[in-house]
Amino acid sequence: MNEEFDYELTPSQWEALKAMRTPASKLPRMSRTTIDGLIALELATMNGDAPAITAKGRKVLIRGSSLLLQDLAA
Numbered sequence: 462m463n464e465e466f467d468y469e470l471t472p473s474q475w476e477a478l479k480a481m482r483t484p485a486s487k488l489p490r491m492s493r494t495t496i497d498g499l500i501a502l503e504l505a506t507m508n509g510d511a512p513a514i515t516a517k518g519r520k521v522l523i524r525g526s527s528l529l530l531q532d533l534a535a
Contacts (some may be wrong), residue, residue: 485511
């Protein structure tokens with residue numbers, strides 16, 4: 462297992478990462494605290510006034526999605 466992409470994210474952080482996959486014009490309102498936490502982990506960045514997912518954030522989201530599916534199957 463590659464621990465590089467294993468993060469203990471809160472449900473709101475997971476939801477924010479998923480939401481950042483959409484264009485900035487369609488982003489839902491997100492907590493600044495949630496965004497700041499993702500930025501601190503280098504999973505998101507600010508693109509002007511809007512948060513944007515980073516390449517590392519995409520990898521974490523993909524990795525986390527498969528882990529969530531495994532948990533559901535168990």
